[in-house]
Amino acid sequence: xxxxxxxxxxxxxxxxxxxxxxxxxxxxxxxxxxxxxxxxxxxxxxxxxxxxxxxxxxxxxxxxxxxxxxxxxxxxxxxxxxxxxxxxxxxxxxxxxxxxxxxxxxxxxxxxxxxxxxxxxxxxxxxxxxxxxxxxxxxxxxxxxxxxxxxxxxxxxxxxxxxxxxxxxxxxxxxxxxxxxxxxxxxxxxxxxxxxxxxxxxxxxxxxxxxxxxxxxxxxxxxxxxxxxxxxxxxxxxxxxxxxxxxxxxxxxxxxxxxxxxxxxxxxxxxxxxxxxxxxxxxxxxxxxxxxxx
Amino acid sequence: xxxxxxxxxxxxxxxxxxxxxxxxxxxxxxxxxxxxxxxxxxxxxxxxxxxxxxxxxxxxxxxxxxxxxxxxxxxxxxxxxxxxxxxxxxxxxxxxxxxxxxxxxxxxxxxxxxxxxxxxxxxxxxxxxxxxxxxxxxxxxxxxxxxxxxxxxxxxxxxxxxxxxxxxxxxxxxxxxxxxxxxxxxxxxxxxxxxxxxxxxxxxxxxxxxxxxxxxxxxxxxxxxxxxxxxxxxxxxxxxxxxxxxxxxxxxxxxxxxxxxxxxxxxxxxxxxxxxxxxxxxxxxxxxxxxxxxxxxxxxxxxxxxxxxxxxxxxxxxxxxxxxxxxxxxxxxxxxxxxxxxxxxxxxxxxxxxxxxxxxxxxxxxxxxxxxxxxxxxxxxxxxxxxxxxxxxxxxxxxxxxxxxxxxxxx
Numbered sequence: 001x002x003x004x005x006x007x008x009x010x011x012x013x014x015x016x017x018x019x020x021x022x023x024x025x026x027x028x029x030x031x032x033x034x035x036x037x038x039x040x041x042x043x044x045x046x047x048x049x050x051x052x053x054x055x056x057x058x059x060x061x062x063x064x065x066x067x068x069x070x071x072x073x074x075x076x077x078x079x080x081x082x083x084x085x086x087x088x089x090x091x092x093x094x095x096x097x098x099x100x101x102x103x104x105x106x107x108x109x110x111x112x113x114x115x116x117x118x119x120x121x122x123x124x125x126x127x128x129x130x131x132x133x134x135x136x137x138x139x140x141x142x143x144x145x146x147x148x149x150x151x152x153x154x155x156x157x158x159x160x161x162x163x164x165x166x167x168x169x170x171x172x173x174x175x176x177x178x179x180x181x182x183x184x185x186x187x188x189x190x191x192x193x194x195x196x197x198x199x200x201x202x203x204x205x206x207x208x209x210x211x212x213x214x215x216x217x218x219x220x221x222x223x224x225x226x227x228x229x230x231x232x233x234x235x236x237x238x239x240x241x242x243x244x245x246x247x248x249x250x251x252x253x254x255x256x257x258x259x260x261x262x263x264x265x266x267x268x269x270x271x272x273x274x275x276x277x278x279x280x281x282x283x284x285x286x287x288x289x290x291x292x293x294x
Numbered sequence: 295x296x297x298x299x300x301x302x303x304x305x306x307x308x309x310x311x312x313x314x315x316x317x318x319x320x321x322x323x324x325x326x327x328x329x330x331x332x333x334x335x336x337x338x339x340x341x342x343x344x345x346x347x348x349x350x351x352x353x354x355x356x357x358x359x360x361x362x363x364x365x366x367x368x369x370x371x372x373x374x375x376x377x378x379x380x381x382x383x384x385x386x387x388x389x390x391x392x393x394x395x396x397x398x399x400x401x402x403x404x405x406x407x408x409x410x411x412x413x414x415x416x417x418x419x420x421x422x423x424x425x426x427x428x429x430x431x432x433x434x435x436x437x438x439x440x441x442x443x444x445x446x447x448x449x450x451x452x453x454x455x456x457x458x459x460x461x462x463x464x465x466x467x468x469x470x471x472x473x474x475x476x477x478x479x480x481x482x483x484x485x486x487x488x489x490x491x492x493x494x495x496x497x498x499x500x501x502x503x504x505x506x507x508x509x510x511x512x513x514x515x516x517x518x519x520x521x522x523x524x525x526x527x528x529x530x531x532x533x534x535x536x537x538x539x540x541x542x543x544x545x546x547x548x549x550x551x552x553x554x555x556x557x558x559x560x561x562x563x564x565x566x567x568x569x570x571x572x573x574x575x576x577x578x579x580x581x582x583x584x585x586x587x588x589x590x591x592x593x594x595x596x597x598x599x600x601x602x603x604x605x606x607x608x609x610x611x612x613x614x615x616x617x618x619x620x621x622x623x624x625x626x627x628x629x630x631x632x633x634x635x636x637x638x639x640x641x642x643x644x645x646x647x648x649x650x651x652x653x654x655x656x657x658x659x660x661x662x663x664x665x666x667x668x669x670x671x672x673x674x675x676x677x678x679x680x681x682x683x684x685x686x687x688x689x690x691x692x693x694x695x696x697x698x699x700x701x702x703x704x705x
C-alpha cells in the first residue's frame with residue numbers, strides 16, 4: 001500500500017518522527033506562551049535557556065556524576081533560578097512599556113549567554129549519551145523507533161498537559177490569570193502578584209531547560225542549539241496565537257508532523273514550510289489559530 | 295629539532311639570496327625601504343563565533359602568531375602584525391572587511407578562513423586590489439578552477455581532493471552503491487557532485503541523494519530515507535554541526551548497522567566531539583594530521599599548550615601559509631605582492647604542514663593528502679590520538695588535473 005507514491009511504512013515512520021520533533025516545538029512554545037500570556041514579555045532568551053538546560057545536564061554528568069533523571073529535575077531548578085534573577089533585576093522594569101523593549105532585552109541576554117558558553121566550551125559541542133534504561137530500539141513493524149525518542153514524546157505530552165492543567169484548572173492558575181488581567185485588584189485581595197509573576201518567569205525558564213535536557217541525548221549540545229530552534233518556535237507561537245496555551249501545544253505537535261511530511265515530499269522546503277504556514281495564517285487569522293482578537 | 299635546523303638553513307639561503315640579488319641588480323634602496331608602511335600586516339578573516347569557529351577561529355589566529363614568533367616577530371627590523379576579523383559566515387561582510395583592510399589598513403596578505411562563499415568573495419576583492427589572498431579554510435575547488443585568479447593561492451585542501459581521497463578508497467574497499475546526504479547549498483552541491491563523479495569512475499553507483507537545509511536540527515527523517523535506499527554507503531556531503539548530528543542520528547536509528555558512513559569533510563574537532571565509539575572505522579581525507587610524525591607532533595604540542603586543543607588541519611595550514619609568506623618577504627626583502635608571489639611560486643614549500651609542496655599556475659598549492667581511518671577506542675593511546683593514516687595520496691593524484699581544469703591561467 002502506498003500514500004502519494006510513498007510506501008505506507010515509510011509514511012508512518014515519518015509521521016512518528018514528525019511527532020518527536022513536534023514534542024520539542026510544543027514544550028518550547030508552551031513556555032513562550034505562558035511567559036507572554038502572563039507577563040507580556042516576548043522572551044527571545046528562550047532558546048538560550050533551552051541551551052543552558054542541556055549544558056547543565058552535560059556539566060552535571062561530567063563534573064558531578066549527576067545522571068539523566070536527576071538532571072531532568074536539577075536543570076529546570078537551576079535555570080529557573082537564573083530566570084528568577086533575570087526577572088527581578090531586569091525584566092520587572094519593562095512590564096509597563098512597549099513589548100519591543102522586552103524583546104530587545106531578552107535577545108541581548110540570549111546573545112550574552114551564547115557568547116559565554118561559546119567562550120567556555122567552544123562551538124563543536126558535547127556528547128551526552130542516552131540513559132541506560134532507555135537505550136536500544138523497538139521494532140514497531142513499520143519502523144525501528146529508538147526507545148528514547150518514544151520516551152520524549154510521552155514526557156513532553158505529560159509536561160505540556162500538566163502545565164495546561166495547572167494554569168487552566170487550578171486555583172493557582174486562576175490567580176495567575178486574574179493577576180495578569182488586573183494586578184491591582186488581585187493585589188488588593190492579598191495575593192502577592194510580583195512574586196507570582198517572578199515564579200511564572202522562573203517556571204517558563206524551567207520548562208525551556210527541561211526541553212534542553214530532553215534534547216541533550218539526541219542532538220549535539222552546542223551554544224548555538226537554541227538559536228537554531230528559537231525562530232521556528234516563535235513561528236509556532238505566532239501560528240498558534242500568542243498567549244494561547246493549548247494552542248501552542250497543539251500547533252507545536254501539528255507543525256512537527258507537517259515538517260516531517262515535507263522532509264519526505266520536498267526535503268529542500270523543510271526549513272521554510274513552517275514560515276509559509278505562518279504567513280498564510282497571519283493573512284487569514286492575524287491573531288493566530290487559537291488566539292483571541294482583541 | 296629538525297624544524298629549527300631546517301629553518302636556519304632556509305634563513306641562511308634566504309639571506310644569501312638577498313645578498314646575491316642586491317649585488318646583481320645593484321639595488322640602490324636598502325631592503326628595509328621596500329616594506330610598505332614599515333609593518334608587515336597579515337590578516338585573517340574567518341568564522342570567529344559561529345559553527346566553524348573551532349576548526350579555525352581564534353585558534354587559527356594563534357597559529358599565525360606562532361609563525362610570526364618563529365620568524366622573530368619582525369623581518370629586517372620591520373614588525374609583523376597579525377589582524378583578525380569575524381565574517382559571521384557572510385560573504386558580504388568578508389568582502390567589505392577585506393576591502394577596508396587593503397584600502398585603509400595596508401594589509402599586505404590576506405588569509406581566508408572557513409566557509410567557501412566568503413573565500414570566493416575575498417578572492418575577488420584581492421584580485422581587484424592586486425594583493426595576495428591565501429585561501430585556507432574554504433573548501434570549494436572553484437577557487438582554483440573556474441574562478442581562479444593570479445592573486446589567489448589555495449593552501450590546504452579542496453572538495454576535489456576530499457572526493458578523490460575518500461570516494462576512491464571506499465569504492466575500493468567494496469562500497470559500490472552510494473546514497474548522499476547533502477547540505478543544500480553551494481558547498482554541499484560541489485562536494486556531492488565531485489564525489490559522485492569519482493564513485494562512478496571507480497565503478498560504483500549512486501542510489502540517490504537527499505538534500506537537507508543548512509544547520510538542520512533533526513536528521514532522523516533524512517536518514518530513514520537513506521536507509522530505504524538499500525545502498526551500502528551513506529556519503530555525508532555536509533560539514534560541522536550538520537555532519538555531527540547526522541552521524542549521531544545514524545547511530546541511534548541503527549542506520550550504521552546496514553550502511554557504512556563516509557564523511558566527506560570531517561575535521562578532528564568533529565571526531566573529538568562525537569567520540570571514537572560512534573565514529574570508529576570511518577574513512578576520511580584531510581590535508582594534515584597532528585599525530586603523523588615527530589615534526590607535526592612537536593608543533594602541535596606547542597599549540598596545545600596555548601589552546602588546550604590539538605590543531606585542526608586548517609589551523610596548521612594557517613601557520614604554514616603565514617610562515618611561507620614571511621620567509622618569502624624575508625628572501626625578497628619586500629612585501630610587494632608580485633615579488634613575493636613570484637618567489638613563492640618558484641620555491642618548494644617545506645614545513646611541518648607540507649613537504650615538497652609547490653604552487654601551480656592555477657593557484658593550487660599541491661601537496662600530499664592523507665586518507666585516514668578513525669581508530670577504535672582501545673587503539674587510541676592518548677586524547678586526540680584518533681586516526682590511522684591508511685594512505686598518503688600524492689598531490690598530483692589528489693587535486694584537479696590539467697585536463698579537468700577550466701582555469702585560463704593553467705592552459
